[in-house]
Amino acid sequence: MQLHAFAKSLPKIELHAHLNGSIRQQTLVELASERNVRLPPKMMLHDSAQTQLHADDIINDNEEVSFWNTHPRSLQDCFEVFEYIPKCVDDLVALRRITEEVLIDAAEDGVVYIELRTGPKCLLRRHHDGNGRGEGGEMATKREYVETIVEIMNEFERKEQLRYQMECRAQEDCDVMQQQIVRLPLIPRLIISVDRAGTVEQADENINLAIDLFQKQQTLPPGQSKHIVGVELGGNPTRNNFTIFEASFERARSAGLHVAIHTGEVPMTPHDEKYNEALAVINFRPDRLGHALTLSTSLIELLEKNPIPIECCPTSNTMTLDFALHHEGSLIDGIKMHPHLKQWVESNYPISINTDDSGIFCTTLTKECLLISKVFELDEKKLSDIILDSVDHVFDDDIMTRLRNDIQSVVEMMKVA
DSSP: OOHHHHHHHSOEEEEEEETGGGOOHHHHHHHHHHTTOOOOGGGGOOOHHHHSOOTTSOOOTTSOOOOBOSSOOOHHHHHHHHHHHHHHSOBHHHHHHHHHHHHHHHHHTTEEEEEEEEOOOOOBSSOOTTTSOOGGGOBOOHHHHHHHHHHHHHHHHHHHHHHHHHHHHHHHTSOGGGOOOOOOOOEEEEEEEEETTSOHHHHHHHHHHHHHHHHHHTTSOTTSOOOEEEEEEESOTTSSOGGGGHHHHHHHHHTTOEEEEEEOOSOOOTTSHHHHHHHHHHHHOOSEEEEOOSOOHHHHHHHHHSOOOEEEOHHHHHHHTTGGGGGTTBHHHHHTTOSSHHHHHHHTOOEEEOOBOHHHHTOOHHHHHHHHHHHHTOOHHHHHHHHHHHGGGOSOGGGHHHHHHHHHHHHHHTTOO
């Protein structure tokens, strides 16, 4: 099986995906038009004909695959883009649309488990074209924001299970030689985000909401999905410091929620402010670290002695730190400059491969898997092992065993040695 076909068919795990950043570009354009929002040119940089993997081409395994970052996005560019997306996703109708589309895109890409992350917002119930307000200007609460996403996830998961059952039954009626591997159903879960640019009071509001909804879902009947699985700290890494939010995240952890923290996104030197913050994050021992891209050698050594799983986002990391600019836009050559990824892959450090913001960076999880496979010369077994090992990092403890068994079963059917 050719590498692209294998990566596409491989059941994949997505643990670091921001809901707003995963919006389809066409959807963003349509929502902006409906809401009279003028998008700046930098939001429409990606020419899909140039930047997407030649994914549908037949590629020989011994042929170099080109990944080109023809229009870079710096870290600052990303946060400027994020300022415009909420102006377009300003009501519950738009929220439902982008949530469903993100899940559809992930499922079609062969993702079998995804943890979307988003910060609760007060949106209009419905946008009104005439005056730009909703029905009587009525605003939904942050609780309704989260409940809307959970509702979409619950319905999508139900449909995916039905689709899978029907396709499995259809395969049973086929001749053995004509049977194909049925795509596993996508299982969606939700992480509540805290914006580090906000106040401690705003962080507590989100954490309290997450704890309340998390505890309420524990009363659901056996077999019914519990979609809220964790909380995370993200946002502009130049704003505030993890330590002012630490007590809030400790409360979440004590309530049973898993915790992920973004760290190591901007340069640091030994014992400067960013170094001390990263050290505080590591000492806090969250369940996962986001990016951990610019950690110093001494901090990496700490993690090697006592690992915390890391959410790697190859394209995002390459673009936001401008690695690809040094190689005329080659993402493959850019990823070779990643300070730690080669070491983590070769040493079997616990990592997961993720998209971060698939809409912003014009990527897919299949493309991310292909990128690291090309850069680090991974064979099918090694790539499969990375995916299977990342199951240990999922925040839904109840489905971990079933998920691993399902993925392993498909991998074996794909005849991975």
